[in-house]
Amino acid sequence: MTHWLAGLIIFLCALPGLAADEFEFDSSIYEKKPYELGGYLEFKPEYLDFNQNGVFYQLNFPDDEERPSSDDRYTVALELEGLYRFGQSSMNFRGHSEIQNNFFGTEHDASFFELYYSRSGEKLSFELGKRALKWGKGYAWNPVGFVERRKDPGDPELSREGFIVASAEYVRSFNGPLQTLAFSPVLVPVTNDINEDFSAKEDLNLAGKLYLLYHDTDIDFLFLTEGSSIGRIGVDFSRNVRTNFEVHGELAWVNDQSRKLLGAGGELVTVSESATSYLLGLRYLTAQDMTWILEYYHNGSGFSEAEYARFFNLVAALEDSGDPELLNQVNAARDAGFSAPNPMRDYLHLKVSQKEPFDIVYLNFGFTSILNLQDDSYSLIPELGYTGYKNTELRLRAALTNGNSNTEFGEKQNESRLELRVRYFF
Amino acid sequence: MKYSLILFLLLLSNMPLLAQDANELLQEIDRRLQPESYEMYRKLINIEPGGDKKEFVLYTVKKGDDKVVALFLDPPSEKGRSSLRLGDNMWLYIPGVGKPIRITSLQSVTGGIFNNSDILRLDFANEYNAESLTEESDQYLLALKAKSNMVAYDRLKMWVDKTSRTPTRIEAYAASGLLIKTLHYSKIKDFGNGIKRPSMLETDSPLHKGYKSVMLFSGVKPREFSDEVFTLNNMSKVSELRQ
Numbered sequence: 251m252t253h254w255l256a257g258l259i260i261f262l263c264a265l266p267g268l269a270a271d272e273f274e275f276d277s278s279i280y281e282k283k284p285y286e287l288g289g290y291l292e293f294k295p296e297y298l299d300f301n302q303n304g305v306f307y308q309l310n311f312p313d314d315e316e317r318p319s320s321d322d323r324y325t326v327a328l329e330l331e332g333l334y335r336f337g338q339s340s341m342n343f344r345g346h347s348e349i350q351n352n353f354f355g356t357e358h359d360a361s362f363f364e365l366y367y368s369r370s371g372e373k374l375s376f377e378l379g380k381r382a383l384k385w386g387k388g389y390a391w392n393p394v395g396f397v398e399r400r401k402d403p404g405d406p407e408l409s410r411e412g413f414i415v416a417s418a419e420y421v422r423s424f425n426g427p428l429q430t431l432a433f434s435p436v437l438v439p440v441t442n443d444i445n446e447d448f449s450a451k452e453d454l455n456l457a458g459k460l461y462l463l464y465h466d467t468d469i470d471f472l473f474l475t476e477g478s479s480i481g482r483i484g485v486d487f488s489r490n491v492r493t494n495f496e497v498h499g500e501l502a503w504v505n506d507q508s509r510k511l512l513g514a515g516g517e518l519v520t521v522s523e524s525a526t527s528y529l530l531g532l533r534y535l536t537a538q539d540m541t542w543i544l545e546y547y548h549n550g551s552g553f554s555e556a557e558y559a560r561f562f563n564l565v566a567a568l569e570d571s572g573d574p575e576l577l578n579q580v581n582a583a584r585d586a587g588f589s590a591p592n593p594m595r596d597y598l599h600l601k602v603s604q605k606e607p608f609d610i611v612y613l614n615f616g617f618t619s620i621l622n623l624q625d626d627s628y629s630l631i632p633e634l635g636y637t638g639y640k641n642t643e644l645r646l647r648a649a650l651t652n653g654n655s656n657t658e659f660g661e662k663q664n665e666s667r668l669e670l671r672v673r674y675f676f
Numbered sequence: 677m678k679y680s681l682i683l684f685l686l687l688l689s690n691m692p693l694l695a696q697d698a699n700e701l702l703q704e705i706d707r708r709l710q711p712e713s714y715e716m717y718r719k720l721i722n723i724e725p726g727g728d729k730k731e732f733v734l735y736t737v738k739k740g741d742d743k744v745v746a747l748f749l750d751p752p753s754e755k756g757r758s759s760l761r762l763g764d765n766m767w768l769y770i771p772g773v774g775k776p777i778r779i780t781s782l783q784s785v786t787g788g789i790f791n792n793s794d795i796l797r798l799d800f801a802n803e804y805n806a807e808s809l810t811e812e813s814d815q816y817l818l819a820l821k822a823k824s825n826m827v828a829y830d831r832l833k834m835w836v837d838k839t840s841r842t843p844t845r846i847e848a849y850a851a852s853g854l855l856i857k858t859l860h861y862s863k864i865k866d867f868g869n870g871i872k873r874p875s876m877l878e879t880d881s882p883l884h885k886g887y888k889s890v891m892l893f894s895g896v897k898p899r900e901f902s903d904e905v906f907t908l909n910n911m912s913k914v915s916e917l918r919q
Contacts (some may be wrong), residue, residue, distance in 0.1 A: 273863075273876060277717030277894035280733055280749045282918040288752050332769075340916075370901045370913050384774035405817070409772045420912070423903030429762065430809060430907045460706035461908065466765055468778070488778055490765065493826045496778045535780050611887060638730070643751055 285334035290675045292348075294325040301651070303664040305565045306589065310420035310663050312469065323352040329409065331364075339369045346409065363411045375419045382412030383436065385459060385472060386529075387488040387498035390599040390620070391547045391592070393527035394484035394500045396474040397438055397448075397457050403592055403599060403620055404631060404649065413438055413445045440478040453478035466490070473503075481505045494535040502527045506549050510586035511561040516567070518581045518586055523602075525550030531599075543601040552595040553588070555624045561588045562656045594658060596623035612638035620659075627653020627660045647670040687805050698806030698818055706799040708842050711898035713739045715917070717749075720790055725886030734795065737917060738897070741802045743906035746795050747914040758911045762794040764826040766904050769791075769793055769803070776908045790879065790889050793828030799833075803827045814838050829856060838846035840864055857881040865898040 298321045300307050307503040311317045327348035333340045347360030366379025382399075386392030390403040399410050417436040423429060438455040440448050448455075455477035463467045467489040474482045484502035491497055504525045513519045531545035553561075561583055568576040587593055603616035614635040621628040649667040653660025709718070720732040733750035742763040748754040756771040759779070767776035771816035779792060802919070804827070811817070812835070820832040829848035837844050846859040861874035877891040904910060905917065 273721075273890060275717070275719040275892035275894045277719075277733075280735065280918075282915070288755055335916075368915055372904050375870055375913070386775075387777075387898055389777075407770070407773050409774075417865060419909055421904045421907050423907060430909075432907065434907045434909075462909070463762070463765075466763070484859075490778055490780070493764070494780045496780075498778075533778070609884065611722070611884070612730070637753065638728075640730070645754055673753075675755075 284335050285332065287330070289328065289330040289332075290673045292325070292327040292329070292671060292673045294324050294327070294669060294671045296323040296325070296667055296669045298323060298664050299666045301660075303655070303661055304663055304665075305562055305661040306571060306663040309584070309589075309604070318353055322355040323350065325350045329363075336372065339367065342366055342368055344409065346411075361410055361411060373421055377415070380412045380414050381417065382410050383415065383417070385470070386484075386500050387468070387470075387486045388500050388529045388531055388545060388547070389533075389601070390545050390598070391529055391549075392484050392500065393529055393549070394472045395481055395503040396472060396484070396502075397436055397455075400591070403597075404598075404618065404629065413448055414489075416646045427465050428462060428550075429466075430461065432459075432461040434459045434461070438477075438610070449477075449479040450480040454577070455479055476505075478505050487500070496533040497531070498533070499528065499530045502526070502550075504551065509551055509554075510583075512564060512583055512588075513555050514517060514560075516560070516564045516576065516583075518579075518582055526553065539605045541601075541603050541605070545599040547592075547597045547599065549595050549597070553593055554595060558588070558594055558625075558658070559656055562661065569625060591660075592620070592621055592622075593622050597621065598623055607655070612636055622653070622658045624658035625653060625660075627651070627657035629659050629662075641675045643671075643673040643675070645669075647671070687908070697779070698809035699801065701809060701816065701821070701841070702801045702804070702806045702818060703799075704841055705834075705836060705843060706801050708871075708897060710738070711869070711871065712799075713737075713897045713898060713900055714896060716896040717894045719894070720795075721890040721892070723888045723890065724791075735918060736795075737901055737905065738798075739901050739903070739906060742798060743903070744796050744798060744909070745906055745914055747838050750917075756912075756915070758914045759792060759796055760906060760908065760911055761792075761798070762906060766792055766796060766910060767911065769908075771912070786873070789833075790891065791828065794879075794891075800832075804832060815844065825851075840872070855882055857883070865893075867893075869898055871896055871898075 254576045300319055302317065302319060325348055327346065329344065329346045331344040333342040342364065343362060346363050349356065349358040362380055364380055364382055366377050366381045369376045383397050385396065385398065386394040390406050392401065397415065399415060401410060402408055415436050415438050417434060419432060419434045421432040422431065423637040424431070435456065435458040438445060438448060438457060440446065440455065441452050455474060458475040460471040467487055472484040482502060482504040484500065486500040488496060488498040505648040506522050508520050508522050508524050510518050510520055523524040527548060527550040529545055529547045531543065564576065564580055564583065568580055598621040601616065601618045603614060605614055607613060608613045616633045616635065619628055630650045631643060631647060636644045647669045651659040651662045651665060655661070715737045718734045718736060720734065722730045731750065732754060735749055736744065736746040736747045738744040739844060745758060745760045748757040758769045759766045760776065766779050768779045769776045784868060800820065804822055806818050807821050809816055809817045815838060816836040818834040818836060822830050829853040831849040834843050834845040835845040836842065843861050848856045850856055857879055860878040863874060863876040864872060865875035866872045875893045879889045
């Protein structure tokens with residue numbers, strides 16, 4: 251009885267305290283500390299409905315006897331990031347590991363997406379190590395992204411693995427029409443052990459970006475000198491025409507680029523030609539909090555419809571004959587870019603997202619479509635996102651592809667895909 | 677004659693004061709709310725009709741008339757996001773995306789009632805002209821008009837405590853005359869360095885019935901920064917400015 255009474259008294263004493271603390275804020279716990287560690291844990295179940303007549307389905311499931319009509323795929327991923335500060339310097343990392351179970355079994359992968367030393371000053375800073383640099387203003391594609399891995403146009407905000415680089419950045423601010431000037435040179439070495447997937451040849455590459463904020467317009471001039479990779483130059487811009495209306499663009503010119511095409515007999519042939527790629531886009535916010543992102547992309551080094559049709563013909567010949575030599579040719583063609591995302595020349599990307607539809611706070615509805623303007627095939631990706639649960643982000647997403655036979659999206663492996671992504675942040 | 681004089685004086689006392697006085701008062705309010713260049717921490721609490729809450733913690737630094745940058749420190753899903761404002765230009769940096777994108781003042785980074793303009797607010801006198809100033813017992817009432825259509829709210833009605841010369845209530849209106857939100861300032865606190873200002877700001881909106889947002893202020897102090905802090909290149913490094 252006395253314990254019960256003591257408990258009640260303590261509880262009653264604590265009540266006013268709780269009420270008083272409701273709107274108290276002590277910021278001292280948010281001051282800078284030597285260590286920081288965070289990240290997220292992700293669980294992603296997916297249902298895949300296969301396009302059983304699709305070329306990529308037939309290639310990915312080569313055994314006629316074991317061709318499923320659908321698959322349940324489960325992915326668990328952990329992304330950890332952190333840093334350790336010492337003086338003006340810090341060591342930073344972002345590690346990503348995931349385990350996936352699908353029709354073929356269970357596979358896992360773990361790697362550092364970023365691991366680098368950084369020294370920051372007010373005007374001058376240096377970085378050394380594995381770093382994911384992101385250049386360009388485009389949302390779905392970045393023709394001026396000279397030193398980065400390709401983004402997934404269907405999910406452009408996914409984190410990506412970087413390259414090992416040494417970079418510096420010098421920034422100056424001014425009063426007048428030119429408000430900011432920044433220059434960022436980057437060294438990208440390629441050897442058998444370092445950045446071996448950046449280019450086939452070994453050499454040291456010099457890239458750079460000159461950024462200007464001029465008359466309220468972001469402008470970048472970018473370059474990658476001839477090294478292990480082909481030399482290229484580019485420019486991009488972004489500007490708010492009105493407070494709710496932004497336009498952006500990118501232009502890249504690649505000198506004497508080697509392109510691998512399929513010859514009449516299915517063999518790979520290399521042609522060299524300069525290529526110009528560009529992107530034009532806009533971002534518009536309506537009074538109802540709906541954001542429209544529309545982008546047109548011309549990939550100057552992409553395949554024409556006729557060039558891509560040869561790949562489909564080669565796969566059809568393989569299906570008919572089962573000739574191992576044809577299989578080698580198909581695999582070589584896939585490695586040469588025929589199975590890369592959006593390998594052709596002209597695309598349109600549209601993303602519409604409505605924040606808090608029906609006044610439901612933390613809910614987000616989105617709709618993405620990528621249209622191949624050459625063969626009129628397309629993908630549709632509706633999604634719902636919810637961030638109302640503490641430290642948790644939910645995303646329900648469907649992806650549908652459509653197109654005639656011998657078209658990019660018409661020949662995809664999946665006809666439709668349903669995905670739930672649950673991320674817990676810590 | 678005597679009655680006429682009294683009537684004239686009465687009329688005069690109730691007439692809007694000169695716009696010049698009103699703009700001077702607006703500048704004084706700005707300086708009492710925050711130094712020209714400062715750093716501060718803020719906690720944003722979104723409260724849903726059922727009582728559920730979602731909290732965000734921001735570190736903010738500002739310099740002069742047109743430069744402000746805010747960094748999310750909490751919750752973990754938002755940590756590392758930063759928003760930069762240079763005059764009418766605004767950008768958002770998301771660590772996963774890895775590069776700044778342009779945003780607009782009316783968007784809400786956090787969800788709920790606060791939008792980017794509330795989070796990256798410059799001095800009132802920088803964005804608004806005071807059109808009139810009237811007295812209501814122990815308060816002044818300022819009528820403010822946006823200097824350009826780039827400002828989030830076209831008109832503000834600001835009630836100002838005569839003693840502390842800080843706002844007690846602000847009503848924000850769209851160009852159509854629609855009331856967008858009401859801000860309530862309270863809990864005057866001495867932050868040191870001569871800064872004595874409300875430490876709590878509550879917001880409600882007829883557009884979000886039943887929802888409420890609260891902003892709590894902490895660690896407001898004057899601090900000088902170089903202009904280069906307020907550049908796109910620095911958005912991923914704002915966290916290093918903390919002491």
